[in-house]
Amino acid sequence: MFHLPTAARHRGARRFLSLPAPRRIAACLTAAALFWGQGGTAMAGQTLHEALGAPDELTIKGMVRSRIEGIDGQFRPDAAESDFLWSLKTTLLVEYDGGPVRVGGEVWDARAYGQKKNSSAGTSEVNALELVQAYAGVDFSLGGKVSGALTAGRFTMDIGSRRLVARQTFRNTSNAFTGANLILNGKGGDRLTLLWAMPQVRLPDDRDGIFDNGVKWDKESSALQFFGGSFTKGSVFGGTLEVYAYGLLERDSADRLTRNRRLVTPGLRAFRKPKAGRIDYDLEGVYQFGETRGSTRANDRTDLDVSAYLVHAELGRTWTGGWQPRVAGLFDLASGDRAEARSYNRFDTLYGARRFDFGPTAIYGPVHRYNMMSGGVRLEAKPGKSSDVMLTYRALWLNSRTDSFAATGVRDAAGRAGRFAGHQIDARLRRWLVPDLVRIDTGLAYLAKGRFLTDAANAPATGDTRYGYVDLYLEF
Secondary structure, three states, X not given: OEOOXXXXXXXXXXXXXXXXXXXXXXXXXXXXXXXXXXXXXXXXXXXXXXXXXXXXXXXXXXXXXXXXXXXXXXXXXOOOOEEEEEEEEEEEEEEEEOOOXXXXXXXXXXXXXXXXXXXXXXXXXXXEEEEEEEEEEEEEEXXXXXXXXXXXXXXXXXXXXXXXXXXXXOOOOOOXXXXXXXXXXXXXXXXXXXXXXXXXXXXXXXXXXXXXXXXXXXXXXXXEEEEXXXXXEEEEOOEEEEEEEEEEEEOOEOOEOXXXXXXXXXXXXXXXXXXXXXXEEEEEEEEEEEEEOOOOOOOOOOOEEEEEEEEEEEEEEEOOOOXXXXXXXXXXXXXXXXXXXXXXXXXXXXXXXOHHHHOXXXXXXXXOOOOEEEEEEEEEEEEEOOEEEEXXXXXXXXXXXXXXXXXOOXXXXXXXXXXXXXXXXXXXXXXXXXXXXXXXXXXXXXXXXXXXXXXXXXXXXXXXXXXXXXXEEEEX
């Protein structure tokens, strides 16, 4: 993070964002090299903010991430058997904090190159030149015991475990909202979060627009509303307790057909963060009810009662000394739709993230929080202060044998292909190449397909799935 005078910030931001994506990468890497190379003794112990004499009230923070990734042995029935993608994500956040009033904005530029015409890449990879955040906020105190922050406008947010509401980090594009949120912080880690918002629909969402990295303003509408609250209580059962409930109201609009979801999603979570020398845990249970339609077809007018659920359980231990290894047992269960039922049973993960639970997403990502059951084990370690490694194994099953498995799109309506989907192994290495400036994130994943992913009616005959990626981050 660094700070710049207002006029310089405006000129620099305009020039930077007008450059083609590859030139933005080169410009940022050149600036980083100059900054690091000239920092030496002259700037030892001094931040760039201090060297420029910029005001503390103005903050500018950005990132450029370049990713190359490839997949072979595709698990999706309607996508390229093998694919390659080079994606670029550039973010620029500017905030003025005059205390107690804050105003800020953030631009994301997410683009993808080199993919095949029938690639699985979509709005999760492409959202070119989008003003994701544009907000005003007020910070306040109530009697000295409670501090609060009220934010209105366009914003991103993380709540709780991030399984239902998250600002994306691994994914090339992010969930974002237009509305208002209120956060109240008390003593001992207590926190109350309330929100009402219209989720932004990422555009363009047509195949040609995505392939061409088309620039189109994301749209929010009262036809899609998201609201609710979360309360976090510290020092419970040696950890933290969260209770929450979210509502989602959706209806068709003039230019968008939907499933007309009307969902209520209450949940409970108890967790204890990992720490060297002790046992940690993360237990979360979510139920979902309401109404939805089974498809987005214009002639589908049947409202189905929703009854769905999600369970996550994780128990781990971190050892002291050396690499501080952590070993954790994992279990996840998300309901799937049942052909014989008159209700709708597939869990809807709303606006959550999943990389931290289920491995890489992007053009991979077969595992999601619907119609799946999985058990596994994870090993994490820190070989040094600037690096960490992770290795995860999961066995995968379907919750309902007649619904499609997780995010694969593979389905056997007759239920004759069984429930076993296969085994997944994924590994990751992250390392700072230049502390707090340049880092690398690289990983591999292997999906050994089980009977369901080979024998289901629309399963592609492509063999086991292999995937790899390399990310290079420049943060400033």
